[in-house]
Each structure stands twice: as structure tokens, then as C-alpha cells.
Amino acid sequence: MAGKTRPISERTIARLSLYRRLLNVLQAEGVTHVVSRQLADLAGRTAAQVRRDLMVLGYAGSSARGYEVAGLIQSMRQFLDHPGGQNAALVGVGNLGKALLRHFIGRRPNLAITAAFDSDPSKANRPINACRVWPMDRLARVVRSRDIRVAIIAVPPEVAQEVADRLVAAGVRGILNFAPVCLRVPDDVYVEDLDMTVSLEKVAYFARRDEAPS
């Protein structure tokens, strides 16, 4: 019955998330209105693309003053965020995991890491950055009881697939994967790979683009 939104591209979603962050900064600076060109400059995009992206929100700007910052942010919240808030789990509390916990602290109240897991018993049950760390054998129960649908995998590659399987079995439908392996998951589970090695090699390659020997 409810209007099924037709699929919106991953890239549009990523840019909307970026725009929102930029808008939050503008709002904190007291800016009340913004035109597509400004947002485009801040995001390193074109004005046309910003307008195209914002179309999916169904939030109309004014042709005189552009978009109202507060309204846009509100619209994005409705579009991007889960209505009742969404909890995320983190698996693997090594250096990367700790960095992630710190990174997400207080940043998105609507999408907070509320449970962490680690196989190292010495880490278990000690809260890190106000987030309790559970031993691995509690994963299924904690994830299910808190209705966690989103998880971050920050474990060594050898165990990443096993962790993914357990998360999916416990009800997780979206995974942000930092482990350098290709996870096999059912079709209805979304995986985003953040592969540092690949990214660094990409940077190294393109850093040489215009290289000319003297």
C-alpha cells in the first residue's frame, strides 16, 4: 500500500549522507539557507548533481533563496534514518575497532554502536568508550535481543567469514566490512567493503598519473 520507493543508487545515498554532514556544519554556523552551488562546492560536486540528489527527498527548495537548511536536514533525517533509531554492533575491538568506537561516539545518535564483541576474554566485559564489550559467545543473544540489524566487522581476515555468518544468522542485514576478504552472504544482506589495501594501491596508482621523468 505504502509507496514503494524505487531503488536509489548507492552513490546518491552516500552523497546525501555527506550533504547532511555539511549542512550540520552550516547550521552550527548559523546559516539558514543554502543554494545548490554552495553545497556542491563544499562537497566537491556539481550543482546539478546536488539538485538531482536532493530530488529523492521530495523536499522543495525555494527558487528565491535555495534550500532551507533546517528543513533539508529534517528531510534527510526522515529519508536516511530509521524512524525509531537503529543500533549497530561492532565485532573486533583491536586498534581499528577502538578507533571506530571513538569515531562514532555521539556522532549519530540515531545510529550508535551499542554493542561490541571480541574474542579476547581480557577485553570482555570492560566498557570501552561507554560501550560494553561482550565475549563472542554472547553475540547471537545480544544482537537478537537488541534487534541489531547493522554490524561492523573489524576482525582479522581469517575469521571474518565466520563472524559474518554468525551475524547474519542473528538477524543482521547490513555489514560494513573492514576485513580484506570477500564475504559470502545471502542476497538480502547488504555488504559494504572498506578495503584499505585496495584503497591505498589505488591512491598509489593515481598519484603517479602525470608523473614524467625529468
Place this chain on the structure above:
Amino acid sequence: MAGKTRPISERTIARLSLYRRLLNVLQAEGVTHVVSRQLADLAGRTAAQVRRDLMVLGYAGSSARGYEVAGLIQSMRQFLDHPGGQNAALVGVGNLGKALLRHFIGRRPNLAITAAFDSDPSKANRPINACRVWPMDRLARVVRSRDIRVAIIAVPPEVAQEVADRLVAAGVRGILNFAPVCLRVPDDVYVEDLDMTVSLEKVAYFARRDEAPS
């Protein structure tokens, strides 16, 4: 004189880097030949795309046995890696920086993090994972003297732009940016943003795709 390769897409480069990692695993397992379909399955891609990507290498597979693993790896090395090896710098040795140092240890001998910088004097001059940590005021000199062209920014967002400016001034041409800000750099500097907040919001959004209330 040398044939100028026409621009190859970022995504092809990223996939080649991924294929290489998969090939290294296969080689370690004693596999000597691979067909496009196998590689595609491992990478979660289609066979046609693998073949298309491999075309840029100019390495011909055999129609009987597919591609020779060792030959492909060799070809990729020639294509992706800097001939004489390339040093990378890391700026910001917090949890994330430490995780990165550990992650890249021994992984790519041709592209190693050989210098790290941090503004915290207590971290300076202590080697972490065999990589010396310098105070920030040595950045320009160390980067220049080692001919470092690739850098990773893992500092808080407030100082990321300043760090980028200093890196670029010191000769860096490619930046892997973990700070959640859009860096302004000259056109000939390549920036890859690895934005964890954006990625997590993307995952959260797509995790809800097929969500149907009971």
C-alpha cells in the same frame, strides 16, 4: 615515445588490486592456472568483467587453461606498482593510525608505510610496528628526503586540511583520507576519501531495503 595509457577507471584499478590479492592466495595454495569465472566468483563479479579488467594488463590468457597465476601476478605488479617501490607516510598515530600501521606491515613490500607523524610529543621518536614516529615539524623534511608521494591522513577533522596542505607542499601527490572532511587540493593531487560515517549510514540505509513490517 612510450605509449601513454589512456585513462583507466578508478573502479578497474580497485578491482585489479582485489584480483591480485585473490591470486596471491591461490598461488600460495599451489594453484597455477585460473579461468575468469573462478576469479569472478572469488571477487563477487562477473566473468566478463574480470576479462575486461584484465585486458588493460595486456597479458594474454590461454584459451585452453585460462590465465597463468604467476604470469598474471607478475603483470599486475608491472602495471600497478611503482617500478622502484613507493614509500607512504602516515599522519596521525591514534588508534586508527596504529591499526593502519599494523594492517600494512609486510603486506605490500612495494608500498610500505615508512614514516609516521604525530603531533603528540610523547609518541614522537618511539617506533611503532617498526615504523618511526616523527614530530609534525619534521614532516616536510622527511617526506621530501624520502621522496614520499603517497600519504594517509588519520588525524581529527579539524586539522586534516592543514595536514593535507603540508603534505602537498612537501611533494605528496596521492592522499588516502580518513578524516570526515572534503579536502581542497590542487588538481594534480589524487584524493581518496574513506569516510566511515558515510559508509555506515549507507549500510544502515540498505539494510532496511526489503524491510517489511509484520
Place this chain on the structure above:
DNA sequence: TCGTGTGAAGTAGTTCACAGCA
């Protein structure tokens, strides 16, 4: 006049499908 919203055009990226080779 200036900025949005958006069809239409253009560009980039992927997949198809098949010739050719071992």
C-alpha cells in the same frame, strides 16, 4: 533576475554474445 526541478542528451561502466584459437 536567479535558482530550482527535470526531461533530454551525453558519458561512463557493465554485460552480452560470438569469433577465434588451442
Place this chain on the structure above:
DNA sequence: TGCTGTGAACTACTTCACACGA
């Protein structure tokens, strides 16, 4: 037969350009 290499078709994404509204 089975697999590569690749033009051609297709799909996805971006930009153009302009009607419309404040």
C-alpha cells in the same frame, strides 16, 4: 569443446539546458 578477447548493446550515472516560479 571450452575459454579468451572484444565489438556492440545495454544500463547506470552525470551534466546540460531550459521552463517555471518567487
